[in-house]
Amino acid sequence: MSDDDNSPITARAGKQLFAGLRSAPGLVLAVSGGPDSVALMWLAARWRRGLARGPQLTVVTVDHGLRPEAAREAREVKGLATELGLTHRTLRWRGAKPDTGLPAAAREARYRLLNEAARKAGASHVLTAHTRDDQAETLLMRMLRGSGLAGLSAMARLTERDGIVLARPLLDVPKSQLVATLKRARIGFADDPTNRDTAFTRPRLRALLPQLAAEGGDSRSLARLAARLARANAAVEVLVDGAERFLQLRARGDAPQANGRSFEAEAFALLPEEVRLRLLLRTVNALGREGPAELGKVEALLAALDQAVNQVMAARPPAPANGRAILKQTLAGALISLAGGRIHITPAPARRFRGGS
Structure with missing residues (x-):
């Protein structure tokens, strides 16, 4: 890990993270209360203050109803959002929860609620705080599942979902740098114990990352691999487009x-x-x-x-x-x-x- 991985994000670097979003009518920030999403909120607020004109920021916290601490964490996010001059909403995932496949179901519910909030707020984008560490973990999970080239490309920086663009501006940023940024700003954040719960796949892989890093497989190299695979995947998609046109011409x-x-x-x-x-x-x-x-x-x-x-x-x-x-x-x-x-x-x-x- 380089020194930059442990250094706070400067105002100039933070501006570059959101550079492509300045003309958006509105942005929804998905903030759970953990260090990554709290850093996203703080960085976005700092960026927006530096603009004469820019998108309306709306902070949304999704309470999945799975942990008793979640309601308190949502209130804490609301308090910080208010201090930063941002509008905040808490949305709840209601109804019965599945006995199996809970992480996937919770993720689907979260994105559905975030998209609904974006449409209601007139926002064009939902911003999530996925980091370089998350990208490395996603690549490992998909490798173990035998995913194809598209799956091994891991998470894209921009993805359209039901008419709303899902953006991940922190995808090249290590988690350690976000934590350093919050510490410098003296901003607190919540600790979600499910992130260490080895009953789930991602925390188990997360625990293995230090050993992989010792062999050269740190988050930087794994994320770089995902980016290279994404580049190859995009090239193959161009070939598929051409092949489809070729077959259509043959069918004339x-x-x-x-x-x-x-x-x-x-x-x-x-x-x-x-x-x-x-x-x-x-x-x-x-x-x-x-x-x-x-x-x-x-x-x-x-x-x-x-x-x-x-x-x-x-x-x-x-x-x-x-x-x-x-x-x-x-x-x-x-x-x-x-x-x-x-x-x-x-x-x-x-x-x-x-x-x-």
Whole structure:
């Protein structure tokens, strides 16, 4: 860790963190009360004071109803926000909580509530306090889950979510620097014990980071790896866009498919495997009725599709254009079939459920 990692963030450096947000109509700051989000609030307030004109800042604290201390922490955030001249709202995640998958459910609820608050405040962005340490942990979690290139790119600096832009201005900043900034400003913050609860995956990986750092795998190098993978992922997406246009040009003159898409099987087979996989994933997600498809299931579908296409290409004479389907599968609410030398993807028919006696 360099000396800069333990140094407070200067006013000049803080200005650069929010440079691209000056023209936004309003910003919602997600502040839980921990050091990262409190630092985000303090830095944003300092930046906004230095502007003659700028976005309206609204601080939002989400109380998940999971810890008795959360209500007190929300009040403390409100007190600090008021001192900084910022509007504050506390939103509560109400209703039953799941027995399994609690972190994911809480995260989904938090973003939903933050987006609702942004729309109500007329804000274009929600700002979260994800740091370089969080980026390194996210990369490790996704590596262990066997994620593809897109997943290993970890968190993006800007992500659109239901019409609101989710921004992470602190993604290159180490947590230690945020703590140093608060100490210099004599600003207190809460300590959430769930951040050390080894019942959850992220805290267990967090505990391993010092050992990884000793081998050269510190948060800086892991975040740099995520950035390089994100760069490669963006390049592959450009190739997929080009491949999609290529297949559309090949389909000119064919009868249009009313509620789906169709690719020439032999042209599809000429594309690199990763491009074929992403085209398939992109199309299934666009036409399916059951949410995003799992990568592993799309990989299995592509393998079956490749095998079927190879059989078609090896057949002499080739199958007639009106031949029966050689392959027919459903995935994530989409129907994928290979017939007449073409790959067809359409929304799957609605499932019919039989009532019991």
